[in-house]
Amino acid sequence: MLTEQSAATVRATLPAVGAAIGEITERFYARLFDAHPELLRNLFNRGNQAAGTQKQALAGSIAAFATHLLDHPDQRPDAMLGRIAHKHASLGVAPEQYDVVHEHLFAAIAEVLGEAVTPEVAAAWDEVYWLMANALIAIEKRLYEESGGPGLRAWEVVERVEETADVVTFRLRPADGGPVAGFRAGQYVSVGVTLPDGARQIRQYSLTGAPGEAVRQISVKRVRGGATPDGEVSHHLHARVRPGDVLELSEPYGDLVLAGTPDTPLLLASAGIGVTPMIAMLADLAAGGHRAPVTVVHGDRSPADHALRAAHTAYAEKLPDATAHFFYERDAEPGTRTGLVDLTGIAVHPGTRAYLCGPLPFMRAIRTQLIEKGVAPADIHYEVFGPDLWLAQG
Incomplete structure (x- = not known):
C-alpha cells in the first residue's frame, strides 16, 4: 500500500508519467544496455527489443501497477504480478537485478521529465517501484523454492x-x-x-x-x-x-494452468501456435477422465498449418463429453469450418472456465464473445507468447 503522501503525488503526476512512459522506457533500455551490454546478448530477447514490444510491455506494467495502487489501495494485483514473476523465474532473474533496473529506470525518468522530478515526486515513484519489485522478488523466491532453484x-x-x-x-x-x-x-x-x-x-x-x-x-x-x-x-x-x-x-513455469473440479465445464480456444498449451491440457484432462463438458476451438490458416492436429483431435476424442470445432481460412475439410473462429452457434455451458492462447486480436475477440455468452470475466484466462501487450494496452 502506498503512503497517503505518495499516493497523492503519484495521482497528480501519473498523467505526465503515463504520457512519457514510452520515451522513459526507451531511454531506460538504452542506458541499461550501454552499461550492461551482456544483458542484451545473454538475457533479453534481442528480437523483442528490435521490435519495441518489450518496451511497450514494461511501460504497460508500470502504468497498470501504479493505477491499481491508486484504484485499489488495499489489494495487490497478484494476477499481474504472478504472470510477470513466472516469466522472470523461467529466465533466472535474481533479486540484485532489480537494483540495476532501478538505477537506470530512475535516471531515465529524470532525463525525460527534467525539473518536474522533484524530490517528492522521485520519492513517491520510488515507493511504487519498490512495492512492485519487492512483491516480484517474493513471488520469484517462492517459485524458485518450489522448482529447486534458478538455472538451466x-x-x-x-x-x-x-x-x-x-x-x-x-x-x-x-x-x-x-x-x-x-x-x-x-x-x-x-x-x-x-x-x-x-x-x-x-x-x-x-x-x-x-x-x-x-x-x-x-x-x-x-x-x-x-x-x-x-x-x-x-x-x-x-x-x-x-x-x-x-x-x-529451465524448470516449468507459467500461470495458465488448469483449475477447477472434474465437474467444471471447460473451453479451450486457440489459434495458430497457440495450440501448444492446449495439447498438454487436453492430454491431462484425458488422462484424468475429466467428465464435464469440454469445448475445443481452434483456428488456423489451413489444415496443413494446424500443428499437432492429430493429437488435438485424439485427446478430445478420449474425453467422454468433448466437442471440437476447427476453423480454417482456406482448404477446410468436411467436419471443419471456413473462416475465422466464431463462437456463434457453439454452445457454451453455464459455469464454463475458459483458456485462450493465440494472437492478441483473436483472444480479445473470443473474450468478448464469451462474455456475451455469459462467461464471467474472472473465468477467462489467457497466455501471451512474448511480452504481454494485452496488459500494456489494457
Missing part, C-alpha cells in the same frame, strides 16, 4: 518431429540421466541456446507432452519476421538442432 539444465534431444512446414516438435530427456520433475498442463520452459555470433539467447516454449512423461516435449514455430525481425532462436532450432544435440531448459 542440459537436456538431450531424443526425437525431432516435423509437424508442419514451420513447426517442429522436440522430445528431450535429461542429459545427466536424472529424474524428470512434474509440471502443470499449460506451463512452459525456457530454452537457452548459443547463436552463431556467440550470443546466448533464451526463449519460452509451451510443454506439449502429457504431464508425468519421462521426457519433455516442446513444439517450436519458426518465426518469420515480415515487418519485424525473424525469430533468432526458432530459426536456430529448426536449422541446426537434431537428435543427439543438447539444449538447456
Whole structure:
C-alpha cells in the first residue's frame, strides 16, 4: 500500500508519467544496455527489443501497477504480478537485478521529465517501484523454492518431429540421466541456446507432452519476421538442432494452468501456435477422465498449418463429453469450418472456465464473445507468447 503522501503525488503526476512512459522506457533500455551490454546478448530477447514490444510491455506494467495502487489501495494485483514473476523465474532473474533496473529506470525518468522530478515526486515513484519489485522478488523466491532453484539444465534431444512446414516438435530427456520433475498442463520452459555470433539467447516454449512423461516435449514455430525481425532462436532450432544435440531448459513455469473440479465445464480456444498449451491440457484432462463438458476451438490458416492436429483431435476424442470445432481460412475439410473462429452457434455451458492462447486480436475477440455468452470475466484466462501487450494496452 502506498503512503497517503505518495499516493497523492503519484495521482497528480501519473498523467505526465503515463504520457512519457514510452520515451522513459526507451531511454531506460538504452542506458541499461550501454552499461550492461551482456544483458542484451545473454538475457533479453534481442528480437523483442528490435521490435519495441518489450518496451511497450514494461511501460504497460508500470502504468497498470501504479493505477491499481491508486484504484485499489488495499489489494495487490497478484494476477499481474504472478504472470510477470513466472516469466522472470523461467529466465533466472535474481533479486540484485532489480537494483540495476532501478538505477537506470530512475535516471531515465529524470532525463525525460527534467525539473518536474522533484524530490517528492522521485520519492513517491520510488515507493511504487519498490512495492512492485519487492512483491516480484517474493513471488520469484517462492517459485524458485518450489522448482529447486534458478538455472538451466542440459537436456538431450531424443526425437525431432516435423509437424508442419514451420513447426517442429522436440522430445528431450535429461542429459545427466536424472529424474524428470512434474509440471502443470499449460506451463512452459525456457530454452537457452548459443547463436552463431556467440550470443546466448533464451526463449519460452509451451510443454506439449502429457504431464508425468519421462521426457519433455516442446513444439517450436519458426518465426518469420515480415515487418519485424525473424525469430533468432526458432530459426536456430529448426536449422541446426537434431537428435543427439543438447539444449538447456529451465524448470516449468507459467500461470495458465488448469483449475477447477472434474465437474467444471471447460473451453479451450486457440489459434495458430497457440495450440501448444492446449495439447498438454487436453492430454491431462484425458488422462484424468475429466467428465464435464469440454469445448475445443481452434483456428488456423489451413489444415496443413494446424500443428499437432492429430493429437488435438485424439485427446478430445478420449474425453467422454468433448466437442471440437476447427476453423480454417482456406482448404477446410468436411467436419471443419471456413473462416475465422466464431463462437456463434457453439454452445457454451453455464459455469464454463475458459483458456485462450493465440494472437492478441483473436483472444480479445473470443473474450468478448464469451462474455456475451455469459462467461464471467474472472473465468477467462489467457497466455501471451512474448511480452504481454494485452496488459500494456489494457
